[in-house]
Amino acid sequence: MNEKLKIRNILGYSSINFLGSGAAGMISAWLMYFYVTVCGIGAIQAGLIFTVARLIDAVGNPILGFISDNFGKTKLGIKFGRRKFFMLIGIIGIVILFPLLWTNGHTFVFYFIINFLYETCYTLIFVPGTTLPAEMTQNAAEKAKLIGGKSYCGNISSIIAAFIPAQFFIMFGKNAPKAFLYTGVTYGIIMALALIFFYCNVYERDPKTIVYEDSAGSIIEIFKKLGLDISSSMRNRSFRLHSVMWFLGSIFKQITGGVFTFFAIDVLLVSSVTVANINGVSAIVSCIALFGYIILAYRFGGPKAFMVGSAIVFVSLAGYLGMVIMGRSSLIVTLLVVFAIVNIAGKTSIDFVPTYQMGFIADIDEAITGKRREGVYNGVNSFFGKIAQAVESAVLGFALAACGFKSGKNIKVSMQPHSAIVGICIIAIAVPFVLLLITWVAAARFKLTKESHKLLVDEVNRVQAGGSKDDVTPEAKGAIEELTGWRYEQCFGNNNVGYKKQKFVPGETRGV
Numbered sequence: 001m002n003e004k005l006k007i008r009n010i011l012g013y014s015s016i017n018f019l020g021s022g023a024a025g026m027i028s029a030w031l032m033y034f035y036v037t038v039c040g041i042g043a044i045q046a047g048l049i050f051t052v053a054r055l056i057d058a059v060g061n062p063i064l065g066f067i068s069d070n071f072g073k074t075k076l077g078i079k080f081g082r083r084k085f086f087m088l089i090g091i092i093g094i095v096i097l098f099p100l101l102w103t104n105g106h107t108f109v110f111y112f113i114i115n116f117l118y119e120t121c122y123t124l125i126f127v128p129g130t131t132l133p134a135e136m137t138q139n140a141a142e143k144a145k146l147i148g149g150k151s152y153c154g155n156i157s158s159i160i161a162a163f164i165p166a167q168f169f170i171m172f173g174k175n176a177p178k179a180f181l182y183t184g185v186t187y188g189i190i191m192a193l194a195l196i197f198f199y200c201n202v203y204e205r206d207p208k209t210i211v212y213e214d215s216a217g218s219i220i221e222i223f224k225k226l227g228l229d230i231s232s233s234m235r236n237r238s239f240r241l242h243s244v245m246w247f248l249g250s251i252f253k254q255i256t257g258g259v260f261t262f263f264a265i266d267v268l269l270v271s272s273v274t275v276a277n278i279n280g281v282s283a284i285v286s287c288i289a290l291f292g293y294i295i296l297a298y299r300f301g302g303p304k305a306f307m308v309g310s311a312i313v314f315v316s317l318a319g320y321l322g323m324v325i326m327g328r329s330s331l332i333v334t335l336l337v338v339f340a341i342v343n344i345a346g347k348t349s350i351d352f353v354p355t356y357q358m359g360f361i362a363d364i365d366e367a368i369t370g371k372r373r374e375g376v377y378n379g380v381n382s383f384f385g386k387i388a389q390a391v392e393s394a395v396l397g398f399a400l401a402a403c404g405f406k407s408g409k410n411i412k413v414s415m416q417p418h419s420a421i422v423g424i425c426i427i428a429i430a431v432p433f434v435l436l437l438i439t440w441v442a443a444a445r446f447k448l449t450k451e452s453h454k455l456l457v458d459e460v461n462r463v464q465a466g467g468s469k470d471d472v473t474p475e476a477k478g479a480i481e482e483l484t485g486w487r488y489e490q491c492f493g494n495n496n497v498g499y500k501k502q503k504f505v506p507g508e509t510r511g512v
Contacts, residue, residue, distance in 0.1 A: 005142050012201020013136070013146050014153035016129050018194035019094060019122065021351070022157025026187060028257035029279060030165060031101060032396065034180050035111060036405075038104060043405050045108050047397015051390045053116035058386035060123055065379020066229060068128045081204050083128035083135070090124030091199060095192040097121060102184030104177035119386070125195070127382045131374040133359040135205040138457060140450050141298075143359040148294045151352045155290055157194070158283035161187055166276030174272040205372075229376045230383075232497045237485025238357075238364045239377065244442035245306060246354040247384040252435040253350060254392030255427060256343070262400070263428040266416050268323060268332055278337055282344035289348040301449035302353040309349020310436045310443070316343035320429050350436075357446075360453050364483050367460050370493035395431070399423050447482050455479035463492055 035041040035049065068086060071077040076085055097118040101111075133146045164186055168179035233239055264275045296305035319339035323332060358381055362374040403423030406416060459476040463469060469492070477488045484491060 005137060005145060008201045009136065009203070010145050010149045011153075012198050013132055014149035015194040015198040015201075016125065017150050017154035018157040018191045018198075019125060020150075021154030022161040023094075023098065023187065023191055025158045025257060025279075025283075026161040026165070026183070027101070028254055028392075029162075029261055029275075030180070030183075032258060032393070033261050034102065036400075038175055038177055038180060039106070039111070041108060041111065043397050043400040045397075047393050047401075049108070049112050049115050050393030051397065053112060053119050054386045054390035054393065056116065058383050058390065060120065063379070064123060064127045065375040065377075065382070068131070068379075069373070069375035083131060083204050084199065084202075086124045086128050087199060090121040091192075091195045093117065093121030094125065094195065095188065098188040098191065099181070099184040102180045104181070123382060123386070127379050128375070129198075129202075130355075130358065130378045130382070131362075132202050132204070134362040134372075134374040136203060138363065140360075140453055140457075144294065144298050144356070147352075147356045147359050148290070151290050151294070151348075151355065152287060154351070155283055155287040155348075157191075158286065159280055160190060162276060162279035162283050166273055166280065169273045169276060229373065230380055232369075233365070233373075233377055233380050235485075235497050236361070236365050236368060238446065238448060238483050239361050240485075241303075241442045241446040242354060242357050242361060243381075243384055245303075245357075245439045245446070246381060247388055248435045248439045249306075249350045249354055250385050250388030251391050252432050252439075253347065254389050255395060255435075256347065256432050258392060258396050259424060259428045260340075262405075262424050263320070264336060266405075267421050267424050267428075268336060269328060270333055270336060274333060278340050281337065282340050285341045286344050286348045286351075289345040290352060293349045293352050296349075297353060297356050298450060301447070301452075302357045303443040303446040303448060305349050306353040306443040307440060309346045309353070310440050312346030313343060313350070313436055314346075314433065316340070316346060317429050317433050324425055324429075350439075353443075357448060360448060363453065363457055363460070367456055367480050367491050368484050368486055368493075368495065369497050396427065399427055452479040452483060456483055460492075 032046050032050065035046040036043055041049070064086065068082055071082040071085065079085075080088065097114060100114050101118060133143050136146065137143055165179065165183045168182050168186075169176075172179040172182075234243070260279075261272075261275055264270050264278070265272060293305045293309065296308060316339045319335070319342065323335050323339070326332075358378070361377050361381075362372060365371070365373055365377065400420065400423065403420045404417045405420040405423070455476045456479050459472060459480060469488070472488060480486075480488055480491060486495065
């Protein structure tokens with residue numbers, strides 16, 4: 001495995017976030033608003049478009065992870081790669097489908113199908129794509145470069161994705177169908193170029209180092225294997241804590257991204273152009289903040305960086321509440337810019353840290369099982385991410401409808417009932433506070449640092465090379481037990497985690 005990455009490898013892997021952050025951010029900020037205000041789709045129907053499509057697609061995440069892990073044994077997998085085959089199909093689909101999301105005048109069924117196909121193609125790229133840091137290197141510093149580069153690229157793409165709609169709103173009007181269509185086409189072209197660059201500059205684990213388990217003999221066996229892999233991943237203490245941070249943090253990100261447009265336009269009565277420009281400025285701030293979180297995560301561990309960011313978000317939520325209490329004033333735009341910047345400065349850690357942590361989970365699992373299961377973990381991780389997106393869509397769509405939000409491009413913001421305003425405020429302020437409070441507790445219990453990770457990896461490599469477990473140092477033993485949640489004697493396959501009990505064999509390189 002190549003431990004020294006080239007610049008093009010780092011930039012190539014980073015480019016995946018033109019889809020993961022840029023496109024996702026644009027969809028979160030504007031697509032439901034587009035369907036509700038321009039296309040005239042009801043709030044409940046708009047919520048269903050995202051919720052049902054993402055729930056159905058979520059089932060495919062762990063399945064794809066399992067298939068991807070074992071695809072290298074097939075002729076197509078040998079030719080194209082067990083990861084890159086699926087990513088190639090997904091990229092082609094994304095290039096075609098993204099602009100179609102932003103077309104006006106279609107039925108609910110059309111938007112539902114297009115969104116479902118888009119989410120499927122997204123999964124084909126991201127489930128195998130996010131295994132690559134663990135595939136390309138086991139060095140913590142090199143992983144930090146990949147994940148940090150991906151986060152920076154996400155911020156750059158978010159800046160682009162935020163400013164593009166603002167320009168078309170100015171040219172065509174805030175609710176003009178052409179503004180949204182040209183937004184989708186323009187960013188779609190940029191994203192297509194980025195994804196092609198990504199595909200051409202990433203690589204997988206050397207096939208010679210991969211040892212496959214026995215193939216399942218039937219569909220029932222495949223789902224049995226899949227179910228056991230998903231359940232076994234939750235027996236990894238680090239992954240359990242990570243999952244709380246990732247799942248609730250993802251709901252937080254999705255909700256705040258989606259509701260901010262409604263909060264600013266319908267509650268604070270600012271223009272859509274102002275909202276788009278605020279999103280652009282916020283993305284620039286995120287680039288600056290990310291540098292600090294990369295340093296914090298590398299020096300003190302991702303959980304510590306996560307807690308710092310959460311504290312900053314709490315300050316911004318207090319600011320939002322203050323603006324609502326204060327009511328309409330000449331300072332409202334200035335205050336919104338200030339607290340939106342504070343919010344994004346904190347939210348950057350919520351976005352970066354779980355992604356950073358995910359690059360270490362397979363190493364921790366290897367200490368438990370003696371196997372490499374990047375695909376399984378990334379499949380389950382993506383499954384939680386899809387569920388989080390579905391929850392956000394359901395909460396936002398159904399809550400808006402329940403509070404009496406009025407849809408249609410001819411509805412003026414001043415016509416929204418008081419109940420809708422109160423509902424938007426609760427979703428924008430109270431719900432994020434509760435979600436982050438829970439993730440704070442999980443982060444406080446997660447003890448992943450570069451030092452503890454190195455102790456774990458060195459011990460795995462030592463035992464794998466034939467070293468006796470009796471010679472373990474107290475520091476290595478403590479790190480392994482803290483990160484895995486298992487007694488040292490039960491690690492290295494001496495447990496029932498996974499499809500079947502399988503002891504760690506010294507001198508054998510394992511992978512799935």
